[in-house]
Amino acid sequence: MAxxxxxxxxxxxxxxxxxxxxxxxxxxxxxxGGGEDSGAAKVSKQASTSQYRGTxxxxxxxxxxLVLNDTSGQPYDLKARTAGRTVLLxxxxxxxxxxxxxxxxxxxxxxxxxxxxxxxxxxxxxxSTDPERDxxxxxxxxxDSMGKDFVGLTGDLAKVKAAAxxxxxxxxxxxxxANGSVTSTHGAQVLAFLPGDDKAHLLYMAxxxxxxxxxxxxxxxxxxxx
Amino acid sequence: MSRAFRRSALIGAGxxxxxxxxxxxxxxxxxxxxxxxxxxxxxxxxYIPLPATPGGMGAGYxxxxxxxxxxxxxxxxxxxxxSVTMHRSTEKSxxxxxxxxxxxxxxxxxxxxxxxxMIMEWAKQPALxxxxxxxxxxxxxxxxxxxxxxxxxxxxxxx
Numbered sequence: 001m002a003x004x005x006x007x008x009x010x011x012x013x014x015x016x017x018x019x020x021x022x023x024x025x026x027x028x029x030x031x032x033g034g035g036e037d038s039g040a041a042k043v044s045k046q047a048s049t050s051q052y053r054g055t056x057x058x059x060x061x062x063x064x065x066l067v068l069n070d071t072s073g074q075p076y077d078l079k080a081r082t083a084g085r086t087v088l089l090x091x092x093x094x095x096x097x098x099x100x101x102x103x104x105x106x107x108x109x110x111x112x113x114x115x116x117x118x119x120x121x122x123x124x125x126x127x128s129t130d131p132e133r134d135x136x137x138x139x140x141x142x143x144d145s146m147g148k149d150f151v152g153l154t155g156d157l158a159k160v161k162a163a164a165x166x167x168x169x170x171x172x173x174x175x176x177x178a179n180g181s182v183t184s185t186h187g188a189q190v191l192a193f194l195p196g197d198d199k200a201h202l203l204y205m206a207x208x209x210x211x212x213x214x215x216x217x218x219x220x221x222x223x224x225x226x
Numbered sequence: 227m228s229r230a231f232r233r234s235a236l237i238g239a240g241x242x243x244x245x246x247x248x249x250x251x252x253x254x255x256x257x258x259x260x261x262x263x264x265x266x267x268x269x270x271x272x273y274i275p276l277p278a279t280p281g282g283m284g285a286g287y288x289x290x291x292x293x294x295x296x297x298x299x300x301x302x303x304x305x306x307x308x309s310v311t312m313h314r315s316t317e318k319s320x321x322x323x324x325x326x327x328x329x330x331x332x333x334x335x336x337x338x339x340x341x342x343x344m345i346m347e348w349a350k351q352p353a354l355x356x357x358x359x360x361x362x363x364x365x366x367x368x369x370x371x372x373x374x375x376x377x378x379x380x381x382x383x384x385x
Binding site for chain 1: 275276277278279280282283284285309311313315317318319320321322338339342344345346379380
């Protein structure tokens with residue numbers, strides 16, 4: 001992985017990993033000083049003719065069959081509730097200081113740039129990888145800082161792992177440190193599912209800019225083909 | 227903090243300037259007589275995004291610039307929080323780091339999605355507009371005190 005230097009091989013490697021599917025995108029950063037600026041997460045997409053700036057997936061993942069509690073504490077069937085709708089799906093946890101609030105916050109800013117009728121076409125769904133601490137109430141409070149209409153799901157971690165795995169997203173048991181801090185290992189990519197086939201067609205790595213989200217969410221809301 | 231009175235005095239003077247400016251620019255010098263090996267540190271663009279959960283888990287970001295020799299950030303504390311730790315986000319998780327290199331004539335960037343401070347146990351729930359003190363302890367340059375503004379959750383420097 002350390003040999004990845006130019007944009008194109010990096011993209012192709014990302015695509016290969018995505019094709020490989022059942023494993024999470026492995027870390028191609030931290031091979032030196034450059035790892036810290038998450039440069040490896042910035043997969044650009046020059047090889048594609050798509051209007052979208054996110055990574056276009058060649059393998060279209062099925063929307064996971066996942067029933068968990070939403071933030072009102074009621075069962076939420078992801079497949080049934082979001083059938084025929086555009087969905088952005090992210091796995092994370094609320095005690096995460098950096099990547100989770102940054103990603104969800106940036107999506108929130110991008111959503112706020114859309115007209116209300118456009119926003120209503122998109123469902124942003126956050127699935128907790130730390131359900132023990134992320135109760136529906138905790139999740140709602142956290143999500144409200146980024147999007148009042150964001151859907152938060154929490155419940156059985158085994159179900160969460162099973163749902164994430166076929167998407168190439170690794171979720172592991174959270175680890176609680178002596179000082180009470182929680183570290184959860186979770187793939188930090190965002191997947192966009194399209195309304196036509198309810199499958200994932202686009203992927204956004206951690207570090208995707210607000211501008212990229214704003215650009216692509218606009219296209220998604222307009223139903224522009226990937 | 228108490229390693230050298232003269233240094234503390236210097237930092238105090240720097241802090242006064244920093245308080246006025248909103249960001250800290252504190253020159254530190256080692257007591258070994260200077261020379262090319264002494265780090266010359268300044269801190270730019272420090273900020274704490276408003277935690278998503280009020281009073282909950284927070285992060286801190288800043289850039290340490292160094293116009294001198296290499297140094298290391300070995301510890302961060304704050305009178306505003308019971309726990310400040312240094313972490314590095316990886317592709318799928320994050321790991322605590324014991325120290326961070328400040329390269330000679332280079333910089334240490336604590337930025338979103340990369341190396342960052344994890345802040346817990348707030349003395350008082352942070353609010354927009356607050357300025358919270360972070361004490362950055364360097365191996366050579368000693369402690370640099372920075373006043374860090376609390377910014378909106380999605381803030382980025384320059385935005």
